Amino acid sequence: MDVRIWTYIIVGLTFALYIGIAIWSRAGSTKEFYVAGGGVSPLANGLATAADWMSAASFISMAGLISFMGYDGTVYLMGWTGGYVLLALLLAPYLRKFGKFTVPDFIGDRYYSNVARTVAVICALLVSFTYVAGQMRGVGVVFSRFLEVDINTGVIIGMVIVLFYAVLGGMKGITYTQVAQYCVLIFAFMVPAIMISFNMTGAIIPQIGMGSTLSDGSGVYLLDKLDGLSRELGFAEYTQGTKSKIDLFAITLALMVGTAGLPHVIVRFFTVKRVKDARMSAGLALFFIAILYTTAPAISVFARTNLIETVSNRDYASVPKWFKNWETTGLLAFDDKNNDGKIQYVADPEVNELKIDNDIMVLANPEIAQLPNWVIALLAAGGLAAALSTAAGLLLVISASVSHDLLKKMILPNISEKGELIAARVSATLAVCVAGYFGINPPGFVAAVVALAFGLAAASFFPAIILGIFYKKMNKEGAVAGMIVGTLLMLFYMIKFKLGWLGAAPSPASEWWFGISPEGFGSVAMLANFIVSLVISAFTPDPPEDVQQIVEEIRLPSGAGEATH
Amino acid sequence: MKTPDKTTAQRYWKENLTYLAILLVIWFLVSYGAGILFADALNNFRLGGFKLGFWFAQQGSIYVFVLLIFVYIFLMNRLDRKYGYDE
Numbered sequence: 001m002d003v004r005i006w007t008y009i010i011v012g013l014t015f016a017l018y019i020g021i022a023i024w025s026r027a028g029s030t031k032e033f034y035v036a037g038g039g040v041s042p043l044a045n046g047l048a049t050a051a052d053w054m055s056a057a058s059f060i061s062m063a064g065l066i067s068f069m070g071y072d073g074t075v076y077l078m079g080w081t082g083g084y085v086l087l088a089l090l091l092a093p094y095l096r097k098f099g100k101f102t103v104p105d106f107i108g109d110r111y112y113s114n115v116a117r118t119v120a121v122i123c124a125l126l127v128s129f130t131y132v133a134g135q136m137r138g139v140g141v142v143f144s145r146f147l148e149v150d151i152n153t154g155v156i157i158g159m160v161i162v163l164f165y166a167v168l169g170g171m172k173g174i175t176y177t178q179v180a181q182y183c184v185l186i187f188a189f190m191v192p193a194i195m196i197s198f199n200m201t202g203a204i205i206p207q208i209g210m211g212s213t214l215s216d217g218s219g220v221y222l223l224d225k226l227d228g229l230s231r232e233l234g235f236a237e238y239t240q241g242t243k244s245k246i247d248l249f250a251i252t253l254a255l256m257v258g259t260a261g262l263p264h265v266i267v268r269f270f271t272v273k274r275v276k277d278a279r280m281s282a283g284l285a286l287f288f289i290a291i292l293y294t295t296a297p298a299i300s301v302f303a304r305t306n307l308i309e310t311v312s313n314r315d316y317a318s319v320p321k322w323f324k325n326w327e328t329t330g331l332l333a334f335d336d337k338n339n340d341g342k343i344q345y346v347a348d349p350e351v352n353e354l355k356i357d358n359d360i361m362v363l364a365n366p367e368i369a370q371l372p373n374w375v376i377a378l379l380a381a382g383g384l385a386a387a388l389s390t391a392a393g394l395l396l397v398i399s400a401s402v403s404h405d406l407l408k409k410m411i412l413p414n415i416s417e418k419g420e421l422i423a424a425r426v427s428a429t430l431a432v433c434v435a436g437y438f439g440i441n442p443p444g445f446v447a448a449v450v451a452l453a454f455g456l457a458a459a460s461f462f463p464a465i466i467l468g469i470f471y472k473k474m475n476k477e478g479a480v481a482g483m484i485v486g487t488l489l490m491l492f493y494m495i496k497f498k499l500g501w502l503g504a505a506p507s508p509a510s511e512w513w514f515g516i517s518p519e520g521f522g523s524v525a526m527l528a529n530f531i532v533s534l535v536i537s538a539f540t541p542d543p544p545e546d547v548q549q550i551v552e553e554i555r556l557p558s559g560a561g562e563a564t565h
Numbered sequence: 566m567k568t569p570d571k572t573t574a575q576r577y578w579k580e581n582l583t584y585l586a587i588l589l590v591i592w593f594l595v596s597y598g599a600g601i602l603f604a605d606a607l608n609n610f611r612l613g614g615f616k617l618g619f620w621f622a623q624q625g626s627i628y629v630f631v632l633l634i635f636v637y638i639f640l641m642n643r644l645d646r647k648y649g650y651d652e
Contacts, residue, residue: 061578066623071604071619071622071623073623074600074601074622074623077623077626077627078600078622078626078627079624081626081627081630082592082626082630083632084630084634085588085589085592085633085634088634088637089585089588089589089634089637090585094642101649122585126566169582207624210615211612211613211614211620212613212614213614218592221613221614222614222617223615223616224614239608239619245601245602248601249597249601249602250595252597252600253597274652276641276645276651276652277641279637279638279641280638282634283631283634283635283637283638286630286631287631290627290628290630290631293627294624294627294628297623297624437567439617450636469638483607501607552574555574555577555578555581555652556574556577556650557641557645557651557652558645558649558650558652560652564651
């Protein structure tokens with residue numbers, strides 16, 4: 001059967017499943033809307049957290065990115081998994097014990113101040129909006145490549161689906177659709193990986209195939225072969241990389257800490273019953289995430305080797321069909337600079353004739369490896385599941401920030417339960433529209449903006465939450481000053497080195513502070529936040545006795561009770 | 566809810582902090598240590614087709630992360646029982 005028909009069938013079936021779940025799990029109260037009623041099992045929460053976390057970028061772009069970065073791609077692999085250790089050990093159990101609905105709830109109550117709450121709301125909105133725009137774009141891209149509709153139509157279809165289950169079901173609907181989406185996306189990711197691993201190395205498990213010998217009878221290890229090919233073409237050895245140690249260190253740290261500080265991830269731990277369940281769901285979540293994250297680097301190695309062997313020095317006239325298919329999308333471009341009719345794919349930009357977009361490595365991988373059509377269609381469903389699940393989680397954070405943190409906690413404290421639920425649904429709807437707008441008219445700096453989201457989460461929330469739990473004497477003056485300094489410093493560095501002031505060109509990499517790239521600067525901004533918070537709090541009054549009492553209590557796991565307003 | 570007994574609570578918290586410190590040191594050593602700072606030195610050793618530093622960076626550290634959380638869950642559940650905070 002044709003790829004397109006397969007795609008319509010598989011994507012159609014998964015969408016029907018999501019909508020069915022949404023209708024079955026409608027939210028009837030604010031508690032169901034914000035935290036799914038607080039009774040989600042650790043297994044379901046682990047699955048949902050994994051889907052929530054793994055975005056279009058993890059699914060579509062990451063393996064491709066790593067296949068061009070080689071060892072340097074480590075920053076994403078460790079950075080986007082190691083944060084769960086921090087989350088499980090330092091944040092999730094205590095925030096669950098605290099028992100509120102949102103991250104600004106914790107900041108506002110722990111620092112007994114609406115200023116702190118407002119700063120936290122602004123940070124949560126900033127982080128979530130920057131992140132969600134990328135997801136809606138991802139939905140559009142998948143639609144346009146596999147179903148040959150226009151990207152904008154794709155974004156709108158995605159909006160309607162998310163709108164349906166996020167607005168109707170709130171956190172409850174999102175949780176159970178995310179469970180289904182995890183299953184779809186991991187199946188879609190693993191099937192081609194296993195097939196390619198088996199074809200290339202004879203090992204069924206890609207994580208093992210990556211370190212095995214090639215099955216062409218040469219007895220050469222796959223990674224040695226790739227190192228050799230890279231050297232021949234003038235690239236750095238695949239297993240070596242080119243980034244400086246300090247930059248690798250800083251980027252990994254910023255991504256880890258940013259992961260632990262992302263509100264849409266943290267809020268998932270409010271949905272379970274007991275502190276014990278919060279710990280367990282963090283462990284399960286990382287386990288489910290690790291399945292994809294240890295497979296991705298294997299795909300990178302398979303894809304890069306396949307690509308080089310297929311195209312390097314080949315007559316352009318004899319390239320396989322997939323090459324022409326992807327050329328029409330503009331993601332692959334061949335420019336015969338020396339007019340010899342052959343494809344020169346080398347490191348030297350003067351001589352190199354092939355331009356390849358990162359995303360191709362996952363999306364075209366099944367075609368390059370000549371897998372059946374249904375596998376290609378499965379990939380489309382998986383990419384959509386990854387993008388939609390993350391978008392929904394982010395939209396919920398945005399809607400809760402508006403209806404709960406701003407409206408209920410500050411502007412209209414007497415609003416009825418029913419009124420708040422309506423407000424939550426209205427703000428979710430508005431958020432979907434704004435996200436859709438950014439999906440259709442993406443700001444030119446989407447990639448920069450995602451790095452910014454992590455930097456901001458690291459520089460704003462992480463220190464405030466950690467100090468709030470582990471340092472009883474941390475007061476509102478310190479925390480607010482720390483969050484403001486951390487956030488502004490991060491914004492400043494990002495604008496100076498990545499975006500440029502008002503259209504001016506960004507400053508060159510040679511001027512980076514300590515040789516740290518904007519992607520890694522979140523670590524520095526986080527340190528600044530910690531230092532400012534500690535210094536200011538040393539010179540200002542201790543927090544009131546009842547707040548210190550709260551800190552004592554969140555440290556003990558029993559009697560977590562139910563999440564309340 | 567149970568009224569927190571000062572000294573029991575303090576001892577529980579202290580043991581918890583010890584666990585955290587040990588687990589986080591391991592977390593740091595496998596990721597930033599083996600995966601980044603000492604990766605070049607470890608690359609002189611091999612694990613099948615992998616150079617060891619590269620394996621830690623792209624595979625091993627992630628396995629250890631998962632393991633660390635489950636060890637933490639085990640230790641904390643035991644600690645909760647010991648101090649009567651389990652439910």
